[in-house]
Amino acid sequence: MRYILFNDQLVPRDTPTIDIEDRGYQFGDGVYEVIRVYQGKPFMMHEHLVRLYRSAAEIRLSLPYSMEELQTKLEELKQKSPVEDGMIYIQISRGVAPRNHGFPASTVSPQLVAYTREMKRPQALFQSGVKTILLEDIRWLRCDIKSLNLLGNVLAKQAAADQNCYESILHRGELVTEGSATNVFMIHKGTVYTHPASNLILNGITRTQVIQLCQEKGIEAKEEAFTVEQLLAADEIFITSTTNEIMPVIQVNDNVIGQGKPGLLTIQLQEAFEQMIN
Numbered sequence: 001m002r003y004i005l006f007n008d009q010l011v012p013r014d015t016p017t018i019d020i021e022d023r024g025y026q027f028g029d030g031v032y033e034v035i036r037v038y039q040g041k042p043f044m045m046h047e048h049l050v051r052l053y054r055s056a057a058e059i060r061l062s063l064p065y066s067m068e069e070l071q072t073k074l075e076e077l078k079q080k081s082p083v084e085d086g087m088i089y090i091q092i093s094r095g096v097a098p099r100n101h102g103f104p105a106s107t108v109s110p111q112l113v114a115y116t117r118e119m120k121r122p123q124a125l126f127q128s129g130v131k132t133i134l135l136e137d138i139r140w141l142r143c144d145i146k147s148l149n150l151l152g153n154v155l156a157k158q159a160a161a162d163q164n165c166y167e168s169i170l171h172r173g174e175l176v177t178e179g180s181a182t183n184v185f186m187i188h189k190g191t192v193y194t195h196p197a198s199n200l201i202l203n204g205i206t207r208t209q210v211i212q213l214c215q216e217k218g219i220e221a222k223e224e225a226f227t228v229e230q231l232l233a234a235d236e237i238f239i240t241s242t243t244n245e246i247m248p249v250i251q252v253n254d255n256v257i258g259q260g261k262p263g264l265l266t267i268q269l270q271e272a273f274e275q276m277i278n
Contacts, residue, residue, distance in 0.1 A: 003080040005073055005114035008065070010080050013115065022111055023104070024093025028148040030110075031055040035074075035088040036242045037116070038277050042078065042088060045071060047205050048242075052090065055146045060103070061094055064110060077114055086118040087243065091148065119243065126270060129250035129262050130166035132239075134228060135159055137170035137177050137200075144199050156180035167239055169252060172200065174227045182239035182247070183207040186231050187265050193230075196223040206240040206273075213272045219265065236263030246270045 006016040023029035033052040036043045049067050056063050065073070074088055093111045097104030139152035156168040157180040168180045178184050178201040185194045192214050197203040214221035231237065237249035237257050246269050248262035262270075 002115075003077065005077045005112065007109075007112050008073065010073075010077060013081075016113075018111075018113075019096040021099055022093050022096050024091065024111065024148055026099055027094075027101070028150070029059075030091060030093035030148045031059065031061065031146055032089070032091040032148060033146060034242050035090070037078070037083050037086050037088060040078075040082065040084050042074070043277060044205055044209075045074065045088075047208075051146060051203070051205065052092075056092065058142070058145045059147060061092065061110060063092060065112075074114060078116060081116045083116040083118055085120060086116060088114060088116050090114040093148070122244065122247070125166070125247060126245070127262070129248035129260075130239075131164070131251040132167045132169050132179070132249050132253075133160050133163055133165050134253055135168040135170055135180075137172045139170075142199055143178070143201050144197070144203060146202060153180045166247075167249075169231070169239075169249075171228050174229070175225045176228060176231050177201050179239050179241075182241040182244055184231075185210065185238050185240065186226060186234035187236035187238075187263065188230070188234055190220065190265070192219055192221040192265070193224055193226050194221075195225050204240055204242070206242055206245060209273070209276070210240055210246065210269060213269055213276070217268065217272060219269075234258075236266050238262075238266045238269075246273050 002013045003010045004013050033048045035045050035048045049071060053067055091113050095108040095110050097108045135156050160168040167182055169184055170177045176184055177195055183204040185192055195201050211221050232255045235258055239247050239249060248266045250257055250260050
């Protein structure tokens with residue numbers, strides 16, 4: 001039997017129900033995180049929880065648990081519903097209240113749901129690389145908050161799927177921001193570039209690890225915005241996320257990147273990341 005964490009209780013997965021006036025359901029009023037699990041062990045859980053609590057604070061959502069209490073509950077969830085290679089999903093809404101755009105009374109408690117799921121690593125794509133499209137970034141201006149408001153991301157991801165591509169790389173005007181569900185890196189003449197952490201992108205956990213790996217490997221890395229034109233002329237491109245790790249990009253629209261296969265620096269960073277998770 002699979003269990004979920006529902007508020008502060010571990011219950012069978014088919015037990016809880018979500019009220020129709022939950023603000024997560026009606027407004028997307030909440031935040032979430034996805035924590036990768038490798039070989040039965042959560043990867044960088046603390047960093048994910050720090051970001052979760054930051055996102056909550058940015059939308060003025062006061063969580064009823066300390067970070068330590070939530071981490072303990074998530075560990076208990078993983079023991080009750082073990083996963084070998086997969087993820088832990090956490091979602092917290094502002095709670096259940098009569099529908100009104102303004103915040104509900106302070107007596108309304110946030111609603112937390114968390115569960116585990118098996119998810120195999122996309123090993124074949126790590127080797128082959130993926131195709132992407134370019135798309136105007138039409139999302140709101142607080143992409144640094146990992147909120148439940150993901151319709152812009154959903155539309156961008158589907159636009160890529162409609163063209164048999166893996167991801168949409170987004171841009172505001174001429175400047176590249178990030179992917180629909182990833183951070184974007186390009187390599188030019190041995191230097192790695194990625195958009196600086198600002199309100200226009202989500203500061204990915206894997207993104208920060210890649211920058212750190214570059215420093216450890218003596219690879220120059222710059223958090224510096226770049227243009228669509230520079231992206232298309234890059235020697236190598238890769239995207240990162242919790243579930244995609246370091247994913248090579250071999251094509252953007254009709255433009256083949258490099259030799260049409262993962263580049264040497266991308267492979268070096270993949271190998272370094274592999275050593276870290278093992």
